[in-house]
Structure formats: structure tokens, C-alpha cells
Amino acid sequence: MRKKFVFTCLLLSGCLLLPGCSRLFIVRADKLLAAPAASALQLEIIKGFERQHKQPYTLQAPIYGEYVSSFLMRDIDSDEEDEAVFFYQTDHGNKNICCCVMDHHQGEWELSADIEGPAGRVYDVAFADMNADGFEEIVIGWYFGDFSRNKLLTINGKTSPDKQYSVLAAEPFCEKLIEDIDGNGSDDLFVVVSDFSSVSSRAYAKLLVMKNGAVKLASQARIDSKASGYSRLKGEKATDSSPLRIYIDTVKGENQMITDVVYWDIGTASLVSMLMDNETLTNKIAPRPANIASFDINNDGVIEIPCQETQPLEGGAVYISQGEQAAPFFMTGWLAVEQKNGTKTVMRTACNTDEGYYMNFPPLQNGKAAVASYIYDRRWDIISTQTNGVKPETLFSVKVFEPPQWQKENNASGKYRELFTTALGVAGVSITPAGFSQGLTYSNIGAYFGLTGKGEQ
Ligand SMILES: [Ca+2]
Ligand SMILES: [Ca+2]
Ligand SMILES: [Ca+2]
Ligand SMILES: [Ca+2]
Numbered sequence: 089m090r091k092k093f094v095f096t097c098l099l100l101s102g103c104l105l106l107p108g109c110s111r112l113f114i115v116r117a118d119k120l121l122a123a124p125a126a127s128a129l130q131l132e133i134i135k136g137f138e139r140q141h142k143q144p145y146t147l148q149a150p151i152y153g154e155y156v157s158s159f160l161m162r163d164i165d166s167d168e169e170d171e172a173v174f175f176y177q178t179d180h181g182n183k184n185i186c187c188c189v190m191d192h193h194q195g196e197w198e199l200s201a202d203i204e205g206p207a208g209r210v211y212d213v214a215f216a217d218m219n220a221d222g223f224e225e226i227v228i229g230w231y232f233g234d235f236s237r238n239k240l241l242t243i244n245g246k247t248s249p250d251k252q253y254s255v256l257a258a259e260p261f262c263e264k265l266i267e268d269i270d271g272n273g274s275d276d277l278f279v280v281v282s283d284f285s286s287v288s289s290r291a292y293a294k295l296l297v298m299k300n301g302a303v304k305l306a307s308q309a310r311i312d313s314k315a316s317g318y319s320r321l322k323g324e325k326a327t328d329s330s331p332l333r334i335y336i337d338t339v340k341g342e343n344q345m346i347t348d349v350v351y352w353d354i355g356t357a358s359l360v361s362m363l364m365d366n367e368t369l370t371n372k373i374a375p376r377p378a379n380i381a382s383f384d385i386n387n388d389g390v391i392e393i394p395c396q397e398t399q400p401l402e403g404g405a406v407y408i409s410q411g412e413q414a415a416p417f418f419m420t421g422w423l424a425v426e427q428k429n430g431t432k433t434v435m436r437t438a439c440n441t442d443e444g445y446y447m448n449f450p451p452l453q454n455g456k457a458a459v460a461s462y463i464y465d466r467r468w469d470i471i472s473t474q475t476n477g478v479k480p481e482t483l484f485s486v487k488v489f490e491p492p493q494w495q496k497e498n499n500a501s502g503k504y505r506e507l508f509t510t511a512l513g514v515a516g517v518s519i520t521p522a523g524f525s526q527g528l529t530y531s532n533i534g535a536y537f538g539l540t541g542k543g544e545q
Pocket of ligand 3: 267268269270271272273274275276297
């Protein structure tokens with residue numbers, strides 16, 4: 089049995105590293121067989137498991153989240169000793185995947201929980217003490233085919249007098265977050281769920297809490313329903329006295345994104361979806377390109393929401409090929425939400441989603457210099473706006489080079505000075521006399537630039 093276990097582990101690790109890639113797996117199968125075996129600890133645990141479980145089985149592992157290995161060790165009962173948690177599928181019968189918890193007791197690993205899941209694969213696993221009794225509930229996400237859409241989570245806990253784990257609740261979800269949302273000291277489960285299939289699709293944020301041994305829906309709030317997908321949820325507590333706000337970045341259609349913000353209102357004991365327009369049931373803030381997620385752009389501990397400004401600045405343009413203006417250039421405003429459900433713009437940026445960087449507006453032209461983006465040349469020209477009859481002129485240019493091209497073209501006498509490096513190349517900057525006259529220098533200009541997720545990958 090031990091040999092079979094080792095092979096199963098290796099088989100699994102190969103499958104997980106290369107999902108849907110059977111050809112590569114076959115090539116590597118001989119090497120996998122010869123690769124190092126599971127750890128001595130894992131073999132001890134599996135020995136304990138096989139003493140009580142006599143049927144042939146295959147180990148399974150979550151595909152997403154903090155725990156993606158076949159085995160995870162965690163102290164779920166607060167006795168300062170780790171338990172082992174793993175997933176397996178019996179090779180006959182209904183073949184539903186089970187979650188097994190093994191406890192170390194007097195030198196032996198013993199089965200302390202064996203929880204059968206629904207007929208699906210394991211998406212993720214997380215732990216939350218939802219009733220603050222020192223025993224963590226196990227929150228398991230299951231998927232059935234397309235895991236970018238709705239999945240099913242089960243909350244498994246020990247509440248019965250015999251202290252056996254049972255399924256306390258099952259709930260569809262698209263994204264989830266475990267935090268003490270209502271501020272009562274115990275973990276809660278915040279989920280986003282969307283009806284992708286229906287024409288009159290609806291999407292909700294829901295708060296699940298545990299009371300008297302049962303999991304209950306404490307509140308739900310409508311969020312923008314025209315979603316095609318979600319980014320990972322982000323929670324933020326602006327001050328000790330403010331509620332925890334959850335930011336839900338929602339992809340709409342192919343290439344647009346909006347952000348919903350939901351918080352727990354203590355006064356009404358309900359979730360509030362603060363940016364929903366209750367008449368149109370859509371988000372009040374204008375959408376922006378899909379790859380600009382909400383984040384704390386000015387480093388003050390508060391997440392900002394990007395939005396595309398409604399009016400492009402005069403002179404701002406996007407050129408995909410030489411001489412052909414494809415679109416106006418829109419700036420991005422960064423909105424911070426305020427206590428009274430309002431928002432204020434704390435910063436304006438130009439985002440280069442192709443190259444993975446953004447530019448905060450330098451203090452020139454009252455922050456109104458326009459951007460001409462030459463995508464074919466990987467170059468931005470920052471242009472002064474026309475004031476008092478003065479003709480617009482280029483203040484500075486930013487251009488991204490492949491590293492070898494940078495080496496070749498940009499020595500000490502080159503036009504561009506190095507500004508920053510991204511995964512996609514080296515960005516150089518060239519300041520014109522008009523730019524210098526507005527106070528820009530090669531030593532201060534770098535402070536106006538930052539990398540977005542794409543550049544950091
Ligand atoms: Ca323990
Ligand atoms: Ca608990
Ligand atoms: Ca709570
Ligand atoms: Ca901020």
C-alpha cells in the first residue's frame with residue numbers, strides 16, 4: 089500500500105503542475121516514479137489512515153488558494169499540535185472526494201474526521217473559527233467543470249455532542265473572504281455569488297455567520313450584476329472605528345472593470361453596497377479597462393478605486409499605427425470612498441496597460457498635461473495643454489525598450505535616461521526644454537511613476 093501511496097502522490101503532483109497537459113506528463117512519468125517520495129511524516133500519517141481505511145483510494149489536492157498540496161498541517165483544535173488534513177477519493181462507489189483530518193494521539197495518527205463532499209473537485213480549503221470556540225471550521229470550495237464561475241462551498245464543523253465534523257452549510261460562491269466582518273470577534277464568511285446564466289442576472293454579496301451551532305445568512309446586498317468574472321476580494325479597515333470595507337473588482341464583458349464596495353453597517357445590522365445605484369442596479373462609477381484593479385495608490389492605507397474620466401484632455405490620443413489616431417486618451421481618476429458613502433478623487437494617473445506602468449500627474453499644467461500614446465513605438469509623449477494661446481508642446485517622452493535594444497541605443501550620450509525596469513523591458517525618459525522649464529528634472533521625474541501588476545509579474 090505504501091508504494092501505491094507514493095505513486096499516487098507523484099502522479100498527483102505531475103497532474104497538478106501540468107493541468108490538461110497529458111503529453112508532457114507522459115514524457116515525465118518515468119522521472120516521476122524515480123523522484124523523492126513523500127516525507128517520513130506523511131508516510132506515518134498515511135499509515136494511520138490506512139489502518140482504518142481499507143479501500144483503495146487516490147489522494148486529491150485543492151487547486152487554488154493558500155493550500156494546494158495533498159497534505160496540509162494545521163492546528164485546528166488549538167491544542168498547540170498540528171493536525172493533518174488531506175483529501176482523498178475512494179476508487180469505487182460514488183467516488184465523492186472526502187476531507188480527512190488526522191490527529192496525533194499517543195504516538196499514533198488517528199482519524200478524527202472524515203467528511204464526504206459533493207460530487208465535484210476540490211477548489212480550495214480555508215479555516216475559520218466562526219463561533220470562537222477554539223475549533224476551526226473547515227471551509228471547502230468545490231468546483232464542477234468551470235471554476236471561474238460559481239462554485240459550491242461547504243462549511244464543516246464540530247458542533248454535535250459527539251464532536252464529529254458535519255456539514256453545517258453549503259452555499260454557492262464565486263469569490264469568498266474570511267474576516268470578522270461584523271466585528272463581534274469571530275470569523276465570518278463573506279461571499280460573492282452571481283447568476284451568470286440568467287438573462288435578468290443578479291449578483292449578491294452575502295454574509296454568513298455562525299450562531300448557536302448553525303450557519304446563517306446574516307445579510308445580503310445587491311452588487312452590479314453584469315459580471316463576467318471577479319478578482320480576488322480585498323478587505324480594508326480605514327480606521328479602528330470604521331467598518332471593514334470589502335472591495336469587489338468585477339470584470340464586465342471582455343475588457344471593462346468596475347469595483348463594488350460593501351461594508352457591514354452596525355446600526356442596521358446589514359450589509360451596505362455603497363456604490364450601487366438602486367434605480368439602474370449598476371455601479372455608479374464609470375468603468376475602466378479590465379486590468380486596472382483597485383489598490384492603495386497613494387500608500388495611505390486606504391484602497392482607491394480607479395475610474396476612467398469622462399472627458400479626454402485636448403491633445404491626448406492613442407495611435408496604434410503611425411499617423412492613425414485610434415482613440416482619445418482617457419485619464420484614470422482614483423477615488424477614495426468616504427464615510428458618508430461619497431467618493432473623492434485623490435489622484436489622477438495615466439495608465440499604460442500594455443507596458444504595465446502608471447504615471448501620476450506631475451505638478452505641471454495644473455495636472456492637466458495630455459498623453460499621446462504611440463503604441464507601435466512603445467512611447468508616450470506628455471504634451472502641455474493649450475493655454476493663453478501658447479501652442480501645445482512636448483514636455484517629456486517615455487519609451488520602453490527591449491533590454492538588448494536598450495544596451496545598444498542608450499549609452500551615456502543616448503537621448504533617453506533610464507527611468508525604471510519592468511518585466512517587459514527598460515523604460516527611458518527624455519525631458520524637453522519645455523519640461524525643464526516646468527520644474528522637471530531627471531532626478532525628480534522617477535517619483536511620478538509606478539508599476540502595475542503586469543509590470544511586476
Ligand atoms: Ca491541534
Ligand atoms: Ca469553531
Ligand atoms: Ca464576526
Ligand atoms: Ca490610498
